Amino acid sequence: MSADRLSVRHDDGEPLLQVAELRTHFRTPRGMVRAVDGVTFTLERGKALGVVGESGSGKTVLARTVMGLLPKRNVNTSGSVRFGGVEMLGLPQRQMRELWGTEMAMVFQDPMSSLNPLMKVGKQITEPLRFHMGMGKSDSIATAERLLRDVRIPEPRRRLNQYPHELSGGMRQRVMIAIALACGPNLLFADEPTTALDVTVQSQILDLIAEQRRDRNMAVILVTHDLGVVANYTDEIAVMYAGRLVEKAPTRTLFSNMKMPYTKALLRSIPKLNLPSHTRLDTIPGRPPDLVHPPRGCRFAPRCANARDRCTEEEPPLLAADSDDHTYACWYPVGSPEYREREEQLKRLDDRRVLAAEEAG
Amino acid sequence: MRYLLQRFVQFLIVFVVVTFIVLAATRIGSSDPLRDLAGGQVNQERLEEVAADYPYLDKPLVIQYGYWMTDIVTGDWGYSYYQSQSVMDMFKQRAPATFFIVFWALVIGLLIALPVGIYSAYRRDRIFDKATSLSTFATISMPSLVVAVLLLYAVAARTDLFPTVGGSNYVAPWDNPYEHFKNFFLPALTLGVGIGGVWSRLLRADMVLTLQSDFVTLAKAKGISPMRILWVHALRASVLSLITSVALQLGALISGSIIAEQFFGPRGLGDRLVFAIQQNDLLTLQAIAVVIVAVVVVANLAVDLLYAVVDPRIRAARALT
Numbered sequence: 110m111s112a113d114r115l116s117v118r119h120d121d122g123e124p125l126l127q128v129a130e131l132r133t134h135f136r137t138p139r140g141m142v143r144a145v146d147g148v149t150f151t152l153e154r155g156k157a158l159g160v161v162g163e164s165g166s167g168k169t170v171l172a173r174t175v176m177g178l179l180p181k182r183n184v185n186t187s188g189s190v191r192f193g194g195v196e197m198l199g200l201p202q203r204q205m206r207e208l209w210g211t212e213m214a215m216v217f218q219d220p221m222s223s224l225n226p227l228m229k230v231g232k233q234i235t236e237p238l239r240f241h242m243g244m245g246k247s248d249s250i251a252t253a254e255r256l257l258r259d260v261r262i263p264e265p266r267r268r269l270n271q272y273p274h275e276l277s278g279g280m281r282q283r284v285m286i287a288i289a290l291a292c293g294p295n296l297l298f299a300d301e302p303t304t305a306l307d308v309t310v311q312s313q314i315l316d317l318i319a320e321q322r323r324d325r326n327m328a329v330i331l332v333t334h335d336l337g338v339v340a341n342y343t344d345e346i347a348v349m350y351a352g353r354l355v356e357k358a359p360t361r362t363l364f365s366n367m368k369m370p371y372t373k374a375l376l377r378s379i380p381k382l383n384l385p386s387h388t389r390l391d392t393i394p395g396r397p398p399d400l401v402h403p404p405r406g407c408r409f410a411p412r413c414a415n416a417r418d419r420c421t422e423e424e425p426p427l428l429a430a431d432s433d434d435h436t437y438a439c440w441y442p443v444g445s446p447e448y449r450e451r452e453e454q455l456k457r458l459d460d461r462r463v464l465a466a467e468e469a470g
Numbered sequence: 471m472r473y474l475l476q477r478f479v480q481f482l483i484v485f486v487v488v489t490f491i492v493l494a495a496t497r498i499g500s501s502d503p504l505r506d507l508a509g510g511q512v513n514q515e516r517l518e519e520v521a522a523d524y525p526y527l528d529k530p531l532v533i534q535y536g537y538w539m540t541d542i543v544t545g546d547w548g549y550s551y552y553q554s555q556s557v558m559d560m561f562k563q564r565a566p567a568t569f570f571i572v573f574w575a576l577v578i579g580l581l582i583a584l585p586v587g588i589y590s591a592y593r594r595d596r597i598f599d600k601a602t603s604l605s606t607f608a609t610i611s612m613p614s615l616v617v618a619v620l621l622l623y624a625v626a627a628r629t630d631l632f633p634t635v636g637g638s639n640y641v642a643p644w645d646n647p648y649e650h651f652k653n654f655f656l657p658a659l660t661l662g663v664g665i666g667g668v669w670s671r672l673l674r675a676d677m678v679l680t681l682q683s684d685f686v687t688l689a690k691a692k693g694i695s696p697m698r699i700l701w702v703h704a705l706r707a708s709v710l711s712l713i714t715s716v717a718l719q720l721g722a723l724i725s726g727s728i729i730a731e732q733f734f735g736p737r738g739l740g741d742r743l744v745f746a747i748q749q750n751d752l753l754t755l756q757a758i759a760v761v762i763v764a765v766v767v768v769a770n771l772a773v774d775l776l777y778a779v780v781d782p783r784i785r786a787a788r789a790l791t
Binding site for chain 2 (some may be wrong): 176178182202206207208209210211214215217219222223224225226227228236237240241272274275285288291292
């Protein structure tokens, strides 16, 4: 095994992760589902990237493809995933296994179903330690206890001998993070790490991930449907729609100057604390498109209030905005004359409707 | 604890009901129980002797059951005039052969089911899965008497390794392991292949579901080897149906032993049971039936306990009741 050990580099200026033109297509009886359809991005060491999109936008598939966790059967992947200078796509499982846990790790969405219900927590944490680091029994138990303390689990020694069902949801997610951190990975995927948790616990978990990222200089890819979640915890945000990146920018830039109407719609669909209660939440009408037959032109056009003829005919390329690190794919981005014009029209229409309603009432 | 007690009472009820049916069935099958107990065509003296031993034969069946069960529980299984042997002695003599046929059939069944079930789930719809799916289907659909004939024809008759038809004898494994193997391999295999096919399919089905669960993906993402994922993580979560079936099939294996004993020859309880039925040897018949019922009931009780060993959540839920 050592003969073909991978030479993942962590020294030179090369970025940690370079994904180029990545495509993941599932062969199904209905046809080819283009879950990820040409995604390109780069992630530097120690940085946090948020991948945001609705369910079905391909963000989870993207994370799993990059990590190489998808089954081979009925899956076509193409493009390139370079990790530490090594091309990962097409590597045999045997070699991937050396990277899983030690170089990259994943925190899954549902801590209820992602921990082995029949195995004590301690064993689940020591398993990768013994497997990858060749630790002995007592060493690995001591390390596991330290990891549980790192993720702020009270009475870590007692927890080692407990089963997942004996822990609360938040605690289980902490255990999962401890497992992911066990072998000191350089890249952590967090796939909707807080979606299955109580709201009160969500920020604790995200704080924990952020803290561990800083302490370990570990890069994080945070996959979520909630734009609000990524705002405080990422350096950069990539918005995904129908298998493609539609906007990508440093977090601050994105929130101050979002270009893609889809991003804006996502933001509008988050409840805001400063609005009076019972304010109707904006939703994005319609559903994400069928990924077997994605619409022609811009894939968001059928649901976009600002779409014009060009949008349904020509697919907009991913263009750079004012700065190079802000890209978006839209013919009439937020702030463009056409966008403003349509916005005015919609507003007038809305006002008229309100007036009509008032007169009628 | 309360849970255990509940289960125990349940199984006790099952035992009583089934053994009562056993008694009733033997009485239905016998036009003259006294004569059958005395050994068929015998003189008046013998009949009176036996009538004195069993004074309750003209009582209602429920009363008879009470007397009989008391005898069974206290170890007084009676004397079979047909065999000129006490039933308990017969049992001590015959039970080991049947025990080993069933035991080895079980081992063979599991030795087939574990690798086949696990690996065909792991390589679902691939060539290995398709091949084993076909062959397990074949062994399941083949009655064990056909398997027995095939084994006799293809193995026993063509090699000197194994005794041929009816030639096997009981040899205890601790006396001579090799002879034990020679005498028990084919009869055990006869029953084992069929049952192994059933268990392979059961395990495969559960395993396929388990392999799709998140915790298996997490184990994979930890960089654990596929073998360890399969045998340590996924197997344990997939064995509940399998162990349930093992307990349920135990009764079927014991009845299957009748066929194996007939064909191959280590003569055990099954062989005796067949004669007892032909001769209307009521005491022998009843005793063997009771033992089979008891074994199956106890096995199911054991499986119930095993659930809690396998799954800590079941343990926790039971602790609450």
